[in-house]
Every structure is written in C-alpha cells, then in structure tokens.
Amino acid sequence: MTTVHIPFLQTGTLAVGGRLLDDAQRSLQSHADRPSSLTKGHRACQGCAEALAARWVMDTAVEAAGGRLVVANATGCLEVFSTLYPESAWKPPWVHSLFANAAAVATGIAAALHAQGRDDIRVLAQGGDGGTVDIGLAAVSGMFERNDDVLYVCYDNQGYMNTGVQRSSATPASARTATTPAVGRNPGQAFGQGKSMVKIAMAHEIPYVASATVADLRDLEAKVRTAMSIHGARYLHVLVPCPVGWGANSAESISLSRAAVQSGIFPVIEARAGELTDVQRIRERAKVEDYLRPQARFAHLFRPGGEDALERWRVLAEANIRRYDLLGGAS
Amino acid sequence: MSGHDAPPTVGVSTGPATSLAYHTGTWRTERPVYVELSPPCSLACPSGEDIRGWLGSTQEGAEGFEAAWRRLVAANPLPAVMGRICYHPCQTACNRGSVDEEVGINAVERFLGDTALDEGWALPSPAASSRRRVLVVGSGPAGLSAAYHLRQLGHAVTIREAAAEPGGMMRYGIPAYRLPREILAAEIRRIVDTGVVLECSTPVTSLDEAQAEFDAVVLTMGAGVAHHVDIPAAAASHIVDAIDVLRDVASGKPPLLGRRVAVYGGGNTAMDAARTARRLGASDAVVVYRRTREQMPAHPTELDDAVGEGVRVQWLSTISAVDGPKVTIERMVLDEEGRPHGTGEYEELDADTVLLAVGQDADLTLLADVPDVGVTDGVVAVDPATLMTGRDGVFAAGDVSPGSRTATYAIGRGARAAKAVDAWLAARVLPAEPPAREATTDRLNTWYYSDAPKQHRPELEAARRVTGFEEVLAGLDAEHAVFEARRCLSCGSCFECDNCFGMCPDDAIRKLGPGMRYEIDYDYCKGCGICAAECPCGAIDMIPEVR
Numbered sequence: 045m046t047t048v049h050i051p052f053l054q055t056g057t058l059a060v061g062g063r064l065l066d067d068a069q070r071s072l073q074s075h076a077d078r079p080s081s082l083t084k085g086h087r088a089c090q091g092c093a094e095a096l097a098a099r100w101v102m103d104t105a106v107e108a109a110g111g112r113l114v115v116a117n118a119t120g121c122l123e124v125f126s127t128l129y130p131e132s133a134w135k136p137p138w139v140h141s142l143f144a145n146a147a148a149v150a151t152g153i154a155a156a157l158h159a160q161g162r163d164d165i166r167v168l169a170q171g172g173d174g175g176t177v178d179i180g181l182a183a184v185s186g187m188f189e190r191n192d193d194v195l196y197v198c199y200d201n202q203g204y205m206n207t208g209v210q211r212s213s214a215t216p217a218s219a220r221t222a223t224t225p226a227v228g229r230n231p232g233q234a235f236g237q238g239k240s241m242v243k244i245a246m247a248h249e250i251p252y253v254a255s256a257t258v259a260d261l262r263d264l265e266a267k268v269r270t271a272m273s274i275h276g277a278r279y280l281h282v283l284v285p286c287p288v289g290w291g292a293n294s295a296e297s298i299s300l301s302r303a304a305v306q307s308g309i310f311p312v313i314e315a316r317a318g319e320l321t322d323v324q325r326i327r328e329r330a331k332v333e334d335y336l337r338p339q340a341r342f343a344h345l346f347r348p349g350g351e352d353a354l355e356r357w358r359v360l361a362e363a364n365i366r367r368y369d370l371l372g373g374a375s
Numbered sequence: 376m377s378g379h380d381a382p383p384t385v386g387v388s389t390g391p392a393t394s395l396a397y398h399t400g401t402w403r404t405e406r407p408v409y410v411e412l413s414p415p416c417s418l419a420c421p422s423g424e425d426i427r428g429w430l431g432s433t434q435e436g437a438e439g440f441e442a443a444w445r446r447l448v449a450a451n452p453l454p455a456v457m458g459r460i461c462y463h464p465c466q467t468a469c470n471r472g473s474v475d476e477e478v479g480i481n482a483v484e485r486f487l488g489d490t491a492l493d494e495g496w497a498l499p500s501p502a503a504s505s506r507r508r509v510l511v512v513g514s515g516p517a518g519l520s521a522a523y524h525l526r527q528l529g530h531a532v533t534i535r536e537a538a539a540e541p542g543g544m545m546r547y548g549i550p551a552y553r554l555p556r557e558i559l560a561a562e563i564r565r566i567v568d569t570g571v572v573l574e575c576s577t578p579v580t581s582l583d584e585a586q587a588e589f590d591a592v593v594l595t596m597g598a599g600v601a602h603h604v605d606i607p608a609a610a611a612s613h614i615v616d617a618i619d620v621l622r623d624v625a626s627g628k629p630p631l632l633g634r635r636v637a638v639y640g641g642g643n644t645a646m647d648a649a650r651t652a653r654r655l656g657a658s659d660a661v662v663v664y665r666r667t668r669e670q671m672p673a674h675p676t677e678l679d680d681a682v683g684e685g686v687r688v689q690w691l692s693t694i695s696a697v698d699g700p701k702v703t704i705e706r707m708v709l710d711e712e713g714r715p716h717g718t719g720e721y722e723e724l725d726a727d728t729v730l731l732a733v734g735q736d737a738d739l740t741l742l743a744d745v746p747d748v749g750v751t752d753g754v755v756a757v758d759p760a761t762l763m764t765g766r767d768g769v770f771a772a773g774d775v776s777p778g779s780r781t782a783t784y785a786i787g788r789g790a791r792a793a794k795a796v797d798a799w800l801a802a803r804v805l806p807a808e809p810p811a812r813e814a815t816t817d818r819l820n821t822w823y824y825s826d827a828p829k830q831h832r833p834e835l836e837a838a839r840r841v842t843g844f845e846e847v848l849a850g851l852d853a854e855h856a857v858f859e860a861r862r863c864l865s866c867g868s869c870f871e872c873d874n875c876f877g878m879c880p881d882d883a884i885r886k887l888g889p890g891m892r893y894e895i896d897y898d899y900c901k902g903c904g905i906c907a908a909e910c911p912c913g914a915i916d917m918i919p920e921v922r
Contacts (some may be wrong), residue, residue: 054434054861054870055911058823061873062433063889064861066555073877076886084882084899085394090402091903096880133394261877287903295917298878302822328822329698 060261070103071262079103079135082243085134087125090269091294093258093284093301094122094199098170100258101197101282104265107135108272114153115139118146118171118180121206121244121286122199146171147183150194156194166272173214174204177241188248191276195268198241198279201286209289213238217360218353219341221289226344242313245279249318252278256312258285259301261311263324270314283310291340300338306330308361311368318328325372332357403902406915407875407895412818412867412913413811416480419468421784422457422520424450426465426480427868431719433710435482437853441496443860444487448498451786452523453490453516453562455818456545458485459848461783462674470816470866479851479859480857486856492561498569498693502529510535510589512579512741515543516782517773519563521790521796522571525593528797532571533589538624543597544774545782547622548644550651551844554623573870582745588805591768591796594748594755596741598774602734608697617648617732624651632686633659633727634660637702637837639694640732648730649686654844661724662688665707665715672775678849691715694729702726737775751776754899761795761805762788770796793875814867818913824864869893869914875906 052157055062061074072078074197081102088095106113115138117123123138126133133360141149153269157165176198177206187194203221211221217235220226224233245253251274256264264282271278285301287294304310309332312324336342336357345354365371415427425446432443447454461481469477487603507530511522514536540546541563545554554603567573579585585592601616608614611692615630617638621629625847636652638645641664649660662681664671667690671678682688693715696703702724707715746766749756755771757765762770773785798805851859869892876884876893883899884906895906907915 054863054865055823055825055872058825059872059874059911060877061871063871070873071877074873074886076888080882082882083393083395084896085399086881087394087397087399088880090901091905092880096878096905099880099882127395128394130392131394131396132392258878293904295908297880297903298905298909318738 047293051288053144058167060340071265072107073100073203073261073265073283079106081135082126083133083135085131088121088126089286089288089294090126091126091285091287091297092121093286093297094172094201095125096297097199097258097264097284098122098126100261100264101170101268101280102136102168104268105195105272108269110164110331112155112165113137114165114167116141116146116150116153116167116169118175119143120172120175121201122170130280132188135247143175145181145183146175146180147187147196149196150196151183151190151192154193154319167193168195168196168197170199173200173202173203173241174200176200177214177239178212181244185244185248188245188279190275191250193275195271195278196278199228199284200241200281201284203286203289205289212240217356218345220291220344221341231344232341232353235353240333242279242315244280245281246315246318246320248277250277250279251275251317253281253315254279254313255281255283255310257300257301257305259281259305259368260312260324265312289341291343292338296338299348300335303330307332307335308370309357311333311364311370313368316358320368323368323370326370329371332361346362391893398898399901400883400896400898403897403900403920405902405904406897406920407867407893407900407902407904407906407915407917409895409914410815410916411869414814414866415468415470416465416478416866417809419464420689421464421779421781421787422451422854423787423790424465424484427863427865429487430478430480430483430860430863431842431865431868431870433487433857435910436857438769440487440490440853441494443592444491444496445486445499445831447487448491450521450641450790452498452566453786454484456516456554456557457786458482458488458850459558459846460545460549462676462781466785469697470814470819471824471862471864473866474821478862478864479589480724482851483856486851486853488562489558489850492558498523498565501526501569501817503530505529507531507590507690509531509591509593509796509800510585511593512585513537513543513595513597513775514563514573514575515595515597515785516540516545517597517775517785517789517792518543518593519566521593521595521772522789523569523791524565524790524793525693525796526566526571527792530797530800534571534573535574535577535579536575539576541573541575543595544599547625548599548618548647550621550624550647550654552650552654552847553647555846557709576874579741582741582748582766584746586768590800591770592790593792593796594764594769594775595773595785596738596775598735598754598780599738600738601731601738603657603731604733604737606697606729607757608695609699611699612697612729613727614697614729614731617644617730618735620730621651623649624655624896629655631655632657632730635700635726636661636728636730636733637694637724637726638662638730639719639742640664640734641671641673642732642734643677644735645730646673646681647730648688650681650684652728652730653684653686659728660686660688663692663694663702663724664688664690665693666709666713667691670713673825677810687704691723693717694740695721696850697726697729702729720897736776736778739775760807763795763799766801770799783854796920812867814913819864819866820909820911820913821864823874823909823911837850843907857862865912867913869910870912873909874909875915878909880905
C-alpha cells in the first residue's frame with residue numbers, strides 16, 4: 045500500500061522520519077517546515093487522534109495542492125475545538141456552515157471556482173462520523189453521485205463526542221455511550237445496527253475510496269497524495285480514537301489504532317471505481333482483546349456475561365480477515 | 376487600513392485571531408521530558424565501552440568509521456583483538472534479542488579495529504606530562520589497558536614483561552586460529568607509539584626496587600600458572616599442563632601429543648587445548664568434565680566450535696588414574712546442589728597424552744617476601760573501589776586480582792586502576808561510578824524496528840579448520856558492518872526518528888535540526904503522553920507536573 049520502499053535504516057518504513065533517511069524518503073510530518081495547517085492552541089482533548097489526523101491530512105493536501113486549498117468543515121468536535129470565536133487554529137482558508145451540509149458547501153465552492161476558471165484551487169470537505177455517516181449522509185451521497193471534484197475526509201471517532209458521547213450510526217456494537225448504557229441483556233450499542241461508510245462510498249463507484257488510521261502516517265500521507273492526484277469525488281475514512289469517548293488513556297490513541305488494524309477489526313483498504321484495489325496486511329497479529337480491553341466503553345465485555353459479545357467481536361475480526369485477505373494467504 | 380483601495384479579503388476565513396493566543400499547556404498534569412539512559416550493552420560491558428555511541432557513529436557509513444573507532448578506543452585500546460576473542464556479554468544483554476536477534480556488536484567492533492589497522496589510525500596523543508612515573512608489571516590485557524590509560528593521562532609509563540613477547544595470555548594462551556599474532560602485535564605497537572616504554576624479557580623481581588624507581592606500581596601478572604590436581608599416575612604416563620601446550624604452540628615449538636588426547640577440565644582453556652590437539656594431529660580429542668553442559672564454565676560458543684571440529688566430551692566424569700595409555704575414568708552423579716560425587720563405576724579411555732586444564736593460578740612469585748600486599752583466595756587482595764593493594768602506591772588489576780578472568784574484564788579493571796593511580800598521584804579521592812539508569816526492554820516500542828536478521832560472519836568450513844591455525848571467523852565488510860550497526864535500537868537515547876515530532880496532536884514539539892534533536896513547547900503541550908508511548912527507544916519520561 046505504501047508505495048515508497050525504504051531500505052532498512054534503523055527503523056525502516058515505520059517511524060515518522062529518521063536521521064539516516066534522504067529528505068525525499070521522509071514523511072512530510074518529519075519536516076521542521078511542514079505546513080502545520082492545524083496549529084497549536086486548539087482545544088482538542090489530550091491525546092485527540094482527530095486533531096492529529098486532521099493536521100496530517102491537511103498538511104499533505106496543502107502540499108499536494110501547492111498551497112491552493114479551500115476547506116469546508118461540518119459541525120462536530122473538529123469544528124468546535126479548532127474555532128472558538130474569535131480564534132481559529134486553521135491556516136488554510138476554512139469555512140463552517142451547518143452540521144449536514146459540508147459536502148454541499150464544498151460542491152458549491154468547487155462549482156464556483158470552476159466557473160471562474162480557477163481549477164487550480166482544490167477543495168476538501170471534512171467532518172466527523174456524525175456529520176458524515178448520520179446527519180450529512182444525503183449531501184455526501186449527492187456529492188459522490190454527481191462526482192463533484194471534492195476530497196471528502198471523515199474522521200471517525202465512533203460517536204457524538206463533544207456533546208457528551210452519544211451513539212452514532214458509526215458506533216461499534218456493544219460499545220457503551222451515554223445513549224447506549226451498558227445495562228440489560230444486550231449492553232451497549234446493539235449488534236446488527238450501524239453502517240459501513242466505506243462500503244457505502246464504494247457502492248457509489250466514485251474514483252477513489254480509502255480507509256486509514258493514525259497508526260500508519262506514511263500510509264495516510266500516501267493516500268491523501270493519491271486522492272489529490274485524482275479529480276472527481278474522493279472519500280477518505282480515518283479511524284480516530286477518542287480518549288474521552290472511548291474511555292482510554294490519552295497516550296494510547298496510536299496503539300489502539302494499531303491494535304484495531306492488527307486484530308482485523310478495522311480493515312485499511314483502497315478502492316477505485318467501486319473495486320477493492322489494495323489492502324494493508326496484518327504485520328503482527330493482535331487479539332481483539334488487545335483493542336477492546338484498554339477501552340472503558342467495552343469494560344462490560346470483560347465481566348461475567350460479556351463472553352458472547354467478545355466472541356462476536358472475534359467472529360467479526362475473522363470475517364474481515366477473510367473478506368479482505370488481511371493475512372495475505374489467499375494468493 | 377480599510378478603504379476603497381484595499382484588496383478584497385476573499386478567502387480569508389481565519390478570523391480576527393489565532394488559537395496561538397491560547398496556551399493549552401496549562402491543562403497538563405504530566406509533562407514529557409527527554410532522558411538519556413544507559414543501554415544494557417554498555418552496562419554489561421566489563422571494558423566499559425560506549426557501545427551505543429560507537430555503533431551510532433558507524434551507522435553514518437565510511438565517514439563515521441574513524442569517529443566510531445575513536446569512541447571505541449576511549450575505553451578499549453585493543454578493539455581488533457577484542458573483536459575476535461571477547462565473549463561479548465554486551466550481546467547477551469542486547470534488547471534486540473527480544474525483537475529478532477541481538478546486534479552483532481562484536482563483529483562491528485572487529486570491523487572497526489581492523490579498519491583502524493588498515494588505515495593506520497593513531498591513538499590519541501597523551502595529555503601534557505605529569506612528570507610522574509608508573510611501572511606496570513606484565514603486558515596482558517590488564518597491563519596494556521592500564522598502561523594506555525595512564526599514558527593518556529600524561530604519566531610516563533613503563534611496562535616490564537617477563538616473557539619474550541608482550542600480550543600475556545593473549546599471546547601465549549589464546550590459539551592463533553582465534554587471534555592472529557600480527558593483529559595483537561599491531562595493536563600493542565600502537566599503544567607503544569603513544570610513548571609507553573615496553574621492556575620484554577625483563578621480569579620484575581623486587582617490589583621495593585620497583586617502588587624506589589617509580590611513583591606507583593600496577594601489578595598485572597595474570598594467572599598463567601597451571602593448577603594441579605593429584606592423579607595417581609604410572610611412570611610411563613604422559614601428563615602435561617594444557618596451558619604449557621598452548622604456550623609452546625604459541626612460541627613456535629609445538630609438542631608431540633600423539634593420536635589420542637584426553638583433556639581434563641571444562642573451561643575455555645580445555646576447549647582451546649582440545650582444538651589445538653586436533654590441529655596438532657590428534658584424531659581423537661576427548662574432554663573429560665565432571666559436571667554437565669549447563670555447569671560448564673567454557674563459553675557455549677567455544678564448546679560448539681570444539682564439537683564442530685570433532686572434539687568429544689565425556690560428561691560427568693573424572694580421571695581417577697593414568698597408567699601409560701590407559702586412563703581410568705570414574706562416572707559421577709550430581710547431588711541436589713549440583714555438586715558431583717563419585718559413583719564407584721569406572722571405565723577406561725585410551726589416551727597417549729592427558730592435558731590438565733583444571734584451572735590456573737595467579738603468578739605471585741614477586742610477592743613472596745612482601746607480606747603487606749595481602750593475598751586472599753590465591754589472588755592479590757585489593758580495595759574494591761581503588762584497586763590499591765595493602766601497600767600504598769601498589770595497585771593490582773586483571774587475573775592476578777579478584778574478579779572474572781576474561782580479557783574484557785581485565786581491560787576494564789586496567790582502565791579503572793589507571794584512574795585510581797592518577798587520583799592517588801594527585802592525592803585526590805577517586806569518585807565513585809555514578810549510578811546508571813538502564814533502558815530496559817519494557818521501555819521500548821519495538822513496533823517501529825523493522826525485522827532485520829543479524830549479519831553472520833562467514834565461518835570456515837569445519838573440515839578446513841582442523842588442518843591448521845588459520846583464523847576461524849572472517850570479518851564483516853563495510854556494507855554489512857554498517858547494516859549491523861544500524862540494527863542498534865539506540866536504547867534510551869534519542870536517535871531522531873521524528874516520531875514525537877510527527878505524532879504530537881498539539882503541534883507542541885519543535886524539531887531543532889540534525890544532531891540537535893527536539894524541544895517540547897510547554898506553552899502548548901497538554902501532556903497526553905503519545906510522544907513517550909510511541910518513542911521507539913524509550914527516551915521520553917512522563918513526570919508529574921508540579922505547579
């Protein structure tokens with residue numbers, strides 16, 4: 045998936061940079077003069093992976109667009125923590141309108157720029173899972189269906205976190221939220237509910253769909269670059285652990301992302317025109333427990349009565365591993 | 376500023392202020408701090424080498440080799456020698472062993488040592504003369520190390536060696552197939568070139584006279600005297616000391632041992648003797664050892680090499696009598712404490728020669744009439760901190776004094792003795808070694824280290840080995856040495872991988888440029904701890920914030 049092959053140099057391809065690497069082989073985030081599009085002083089919680097992913101995505105997009113990038117932002121954590129009036133933590137031109145309409149606003153910006161002959165200016169829309177998978181889905185689907193020239197990025201923290209951790213349709217089964225308490229026979233979010241935004245995007249057969257995490261910076265940068273090299277509707281879905289909403293230690297946002305990928309729970313994929321074109325293989329197989337146990341929202345899975353739910357997680361991971369060939373055994 | 380001529384403010388959405396005005400650092404309850412911890416390799420190195428440091432310079436490639444060698448010889452002036460004969464406890468301690476395989480530190484050390492000899496790099500020039508004179512008795516690893524470090528500190532140093540050639544056990548005990556003599560000679564010559572006076576065939580016979588001539592004396596006579604056990608033996612029996620055989624071979628006078636050789640003992644000298652016997656034409660070399668493999672004092676690689684060359688081992692056996700070519704062996708059993716006891720069962724073994732390798736004793740002839748230099752358990756008693764003996768101004772290091780009997784330990788103790796002598800000459804108190812904080816495996820985030828196998832040194836085919844004294848292990852070439860050095864995890868010391876800088880959600884780490892590492896911007900750092908969790912080498916601590 046990561047296209048640059050780096051010869052073994054103390055840490056190989058896995059670290060952010062490295063003093064032994066040529067400049068061209070380093071990630072953008074390793075450069076002292078990176079854009080830092082989302083700058084210091086934002087009010088994201090300690091260990092917020094969304095803030096981290098947003099800087100990585102935006103920096104890469106800004107660089108790919110030669111600095112000519114306009115951003116439309118849906119309502120959500122990302123908007124709230126970055127723009128407390130009168131301050132803004134954003135360096136690129138950035139606009140917020142409503143919860144549901146970031147995709148529509150971005151479509152309008154792209155159409156207006158095209159009408160002015162300014163196709164050199166690129167447009168990016170972004171939001172959380174609430175603004176994308178729930179509230180904004182109609183606008184996102186319309187933008188996909190018309191193949192508007194917008195890169196839409198969803199930072200998926202699996203719930204409405206800044207309003208007090210309510211469930212969304214991206215909240216995983218069995219997770220405890222304020223609206224799906226861990227009580228009763230089937231505690232937490234019900235099994236069988238929720239939807240996969242990556243599959244929905246692929247079903248629109250748009251030019252480019254990809255998923256990524258904050259556990260692999262180089263992969264994420266490569267995907268943003270690929271997306272920016274294409275015109276038309278593109279979708280990037282980034283898993284972003286939320287220490288507050290997930291009940292995890294703020295230092296664990298990266299390691300939780302890594303466990304999600306290495307256990308098979310979160311497949312990291314690439315698709316073009318609706319066809320799966322690449323998957324990131326599991327490097328060091330992890331157990332689903334490695335992902336679930338550090339999170340207080342899954343604490344009831346590890347108490348008596350949680351065995352069934354835990355087993356369903358194992359089945360889910362196995363299904364992903366089979367469907368996406370995450371262990372690379374099918375070829 | 377506004378007016379009809381002002382440019383339109385199209386696309387400006389950053390608003391009237393920036394979030395930089397808000398200092399999120401006030402949220403912090405724990406703060407990350409960069410730390411520099413001691414790696415397990417250096418802590419395990421008896422010579423006290425800064426292994427992580429010189430591997431780090433080697434990683435730079437050819438332009439870093441000389442700097443790497445200079446960091447290496449700051450502790451050990453014999454890297455080409457030790458790169459061959461050291462039992463590398465550093466590698467046993469290496470944290471990479473739990474990731475894939477330990478770093479081949481010893482092979483890189485040898486590469487740097489050999490490169491320095493090829494390039495003719497000279498050891499550092501000594502400090503200005505102290506006008507003090509120090510005598511070193513003996514030129515083994517402890518003596519050479521003490522002399523080198525004393526000379527570096529500016530003292531006038533003379534080594535007096537009883538044998539015809541310098542090097543002690545490195546010259547007369549370790550066979551040439553493990554340590555070619557020209558390598559040893561070249562590294563000794565380099566020490567002499569710093570101004571050390573080396574006098575061979577000059578035994579020191581009087582400590583009083585030595586002290587009259589010199590301001591301080593360092594005793595490094597080693598332990599070259601074979602230990603003896605009483606074995607009933609008939610007149611025609613051929614029993615010789617293994618150490619004498621090794622010495623004769625090293626002196627160019629190989630003895631006749633016959634076709635069948637029994638070696639009594641389980642240490643490295645026994646292994647060297649058995650392997651040497653094979654090279655001298657013995658078709659059958661049997662090591663007789665009274666305990667089991669687990670308890671054998673010989674280094675496991677030594678045993679493996681010997682067995683690979685056709686040496687047999689008779690475990691749980693003692694030699695109870697020797698009668699001409701017939702050796703009587705008693706079978707042993709171990710009790711609960713692991714001590715061997717005779718079973719009363721005997722068997723016979725054919726051996727033309729029996730080589731005794733049951734230990735070596737310190738050479739204490741010089742101290743026969745010097746009661747104030749105390750001897751405890753067969754070695755010279757020293758103050759553990761200063762290495763000074765019972766007599767003022769007389770120090771001891773290496774095999775003649777207490778401690779592990781290895782060359783690497785001797786080098787470390789020689790260096791320590793040099794520091795102690797230097798402090799004593801200046802009437803200073805030698806500062807204690809500062810306590811070290813170890814970079815343990817649990818501090819590392821090994822996810823970031825790619826799997827990379829160790830570069831194995833090509834070994835001579837076993838069949839070719841027993842035909843002569845050609846060196847068994849070949850060296851690494853430059854490319855592989857650099858690769859091997861780059862396998863170092865840099866435990867407990869930032870190597871600028873950029874993880875903290877790249878993974879800070881709050882953009883609160885500043886990158887200061889090559890070699891300058893990073894700086895945390897505490898005005899904005901919220902103390903989430905991601906930098907510490909994702910630091911591969913454990914070089915960031917999270918400590919409670921005190922306000």
